[in-house]
Amino acid sequence: MKRTLAVINVLAGFLLIISLVLVFSLDLHVNGSIYRGSKDLSKSWHYFDGKAADLSDLRWSDGNTVIAASFDGSANRSRSLCFMSRNVSFRIYLDNVQIYDFNPKLSGYYGSSYGRFLHCVPIPGLNQGRTLTLNYTSLDKNNLTAFDDMRLEFAGSYLKGIIQHGALRFLLCVLAFFFGVILFIFGLIQQRKRDELVETMSLGAISMMLSIWEFPPAGFLQILSGNPAAERAMYHIILMILPIPVISFVATMTFCKKKIIVYTYIACCMTDLMYQLSLVLLGDADYSEMIHISLVIIIVGIILIGWMIVHALRRNKMTSEQKRYLLPSVIIVVVTGIIDMVRFYTGDPIDTTEVSRIGLFIFVVILLFFELRRLVDIQVKSTQADLMHRLATEDSLTGIKNRTGFNEYEQLIMKRKKGKCIFVHFDVNRLKKVNDTFGHAEGDRHIIAAANTIRDSFGEYGECFRVGGDEFFVILDGKNCDEDYEKCIGKFTRLQEEYNEKEDPPIKLQLAYGMAEYLYDSDTTPESAEKLADSRMYEKKRQMKADDIKRAAEFVLADLQNKDDIRNKGKAVFPAPADKPK
Secondary structure, X not given: OHHHHHHHHHHHHHHHHHHHHHHHHOOOOOOOOOOOOOEEOOOOOEEOOOOEOOOOOOOOOOOOEEEEEEEEHHHOOOOEEEEEEEOEEEEEEEOOEEEEEEOOOOOHHHOOOOOEEEEEEEOOOOOOEEEEXXXXXXXXXXXXXXXXXXXXXXXXXXXXXXXXXHHHHHHHHHHHHHHHHHHHHHHHHHOOOOHHHHHHHHHHHHHHHHHHHOOOOOOHHHHHHOOHHHHHHHHHHHHHHOHHHHHHXXXXXXXXXXXXXXXXXXXXXXXXXXXXXXXXXHOOOOHHHOHHHHHHHHHHHHHHHHHHHHHHHHOOOOOHHHHHHHHHHHHHHHHHHHXXXXXXXXXXXXXXXXXXXXXXXXXXHHHHHHHHHHHHHHHHHHHHHHHHHHHHHEOOOOOOEOHHHHHHHHHHHHOOOOOEEEEEEEEEOXXXXXXXXXXXXXXXXXXXXXXXXXXXXXXXXXXXXXXXXOEEEEEXXXXXXXXXXXXXXXXXXXXXXXXXXXXXXXXXXOEEEEEEEEEOOOOOOHHHXXXXXXXXXXXXXXXXXXXXXXXXXXXXXXXXXXXXHHHHHHHHHOOOOOOOOO
């Protein structure tokens, strides 16, 4: 049956995969249009003076600029005008009738432009020629504007093309982002235990930032967020703060002792961030106008990284694996950074960090591989250390914690400021008699039974310890420790009786116990509570011995009484013979 179900599930999985492939590969064809796919309109526009308009390099005037395009209306049924706009506000007219108005209200940390925005404008089809007119205004002082990939197409097909084009990149970025989150959280949690995991946190932060930075272009993210202006601002902010985890990572990897230099550089990054945000919020500048400040800081960071690596190499502080992974990745970052600097001042300034992103992505991939290997080594060492610590603090006979574990827990509760705990001291009665009469193997079974009874009774609410041969301690901690003690001691008594009845040991299991409270905010130490619990335990032990003696005496008296009763009954049945006459 299992094999049949497995085959059925495999077939269901393949059907799902095939269905997904069909969803993303097949087009919906609609009757009434001569265009089975899409019509490119990028080359159809012209200015009113008759010159052709290049949508990627628009002409500008002091006011609005107007371009127009003509197309066959009968060929456009069920199509939309689909395109990407970049940093422009505009209105669209169809045969002099306004059909679309895009004028974003930018304020706050958005800056003065919005980046790239996806548009799908429905165009009604008629059996006649139609004329589209675009009236546009630049929102960018440097005129970094354009209309990209303009075509008449089904809106759904256009969106599908965008998603298909960026699907692999999107998937990789999502995986990199979540992997970065895992690294960051792991490093943050483990930082309390191991200071060397600061580079794990730094690498996690770098991976998260680069995954966002490398997301597919506008259109893809717009479908998810609907706010390209916020995305554009986020990209510029990432450019300003990305050097911080990069410098932190290299500084820890190279054991840089010049902390003042590293901290000064990080302070410069934060100052740049606050300065640019302030000017943008006040409306005095846009991120694109101040990007050169971020680029200068990045150049300084590259120089600082090179200096730290050279310094570490001279002092021979880098391992062979660090040299193998860190040096090539840093060289790639430096080279791609220099290329982007040249592009910024000599080439197209629209995307000034394209090559650097590739270099940083390679940097992260190389170092992620290195970091994974290092984390595996750390985990192996941690597991070994945990095993050694467990062996050192665990009693080998009973499996509960030993005197060392008790001392560690005692140091822990001494650091607490509020609340209280309860110490319960146990001692196994008549263990010496068990050992002397039945041997040490039976004595060990007696001790194990005592430990199991204590753990099964108190383990859910507190910590159990074997502090000596036949001595045990339990520490109950928490707001309800008094109620917990009453529940546990009742269960302890019941389990002890059940063991004696079920196992029937040669000498009944019996444990004396004493309890004492310890207030965390008191002037006393836990030792005073231990001594009080110890004295109460011995008082209980004496009482239990007295009770045992009393029960033994009552048993002897009862036995003697039974014998006298039997003797008297015998005399009644068989009377003594009469005395002979003299």
